[in-house]
Amino acid sequence: DTAVSQTPKYLVTQMGNDKSIKCEQNLGHDTMYWYKQDSKKFLKIMFSYNNKELIINETVPNRFSPKSPDKAHLNLHINSLELGDSAVYFCASRPTGVNEQFFGPGTRLTVL
Amino acid sequence: GQQLNQSPQSMFIQEGEDVSMNCTSSSIFNTWLWYKQDPGEGPVLLIALYKAGELTSNGRLTAQFGITRKDSFLNISASIPSDVGIYFCAGPYTSGTYKYIFGTGTRLKVLA
Numbered sequence: 542d543t544a545v546s547q548t549p550k551y552l553v554t555q556m557g558n559d560k561s562i563k564c565e566q567n568l569g570h571d572t573m574y575w576y577k578q579d580s581k582k583f584l585k586i587m588f589s590y591n592n593k594e595l596i597i598n599e600t601v602p603n604r605f606s607p608k609s610p611d612k613a614h615l616n617l618h619i620n621s622l623e624l625g626d627s628a629v630y631f632c633a634s635r636p637t638g639v640n641e642q643f644f645g646p647g648t649r650l651t652v653l
Numbered sequence: 654g655q656q657l658n659q660s661p662q663s664m665f666i667q668e669g670e671d672v673s674m675n676c677t678s679s680s681i682f683n684t685w686l687w688y689k690q691d692p693g694e695g696p697v698l699l700i701a702l703y704k705a706g707e708l709t710s711n712g713r714l715t716a717q718f719g720i721t722r723k724d725s726f727l728n729i730s731a732s733i734p735s736d737v738g739i740y741f742c743a744g745p746y747t748s749g750t751y752k753y754i755f756g757t758g759t760r761l762k763v764l765a
Contacts, residue, residue: 647693647694
């Protein structure tokens, strides 16, 4: 009965590698988000998709590329990982016309 | 750029005590949202506020939309150990959009 799920939960990788994080929501929402939470717990929006279309693209290095194959899925691919990419990445979804976002459990990315 | 500052940054309280925290902005917001993040999980919406002066409760939690529209307050009455976590205020960057900025967070620790 999981609402917003993310895989993997933990990801440890070397600098320079390419990795992907996946997100799925079974709530039927049209809008999905990626957020980054740093070590000080600051939560910052990265991207948002509405019905597979990119609608928000914050000042994020172009090494980060989101992809939405359908409105229930939003993946995040990161190329050439850097130490500063270490953080917890949260996926969220939101129903149309409502401010409440439903967050996934997060993916803790550690770049060594 | 826009920033939401929360105060206090962290607090230790005794079980049974009441807690107050606030969130201030340099610009006007038309929507205030309060989220709680439990350790190791994603944020969960507690209360949403849509009108200046509005006071809304959710169990032991009460939130207020400041009349200047530049601040909001969250009170927790008779705290219990499970209230531990990080409390975030949030709002849309621009009125009518669904691109959100999150506050700096208030970390609450409850001593039994």
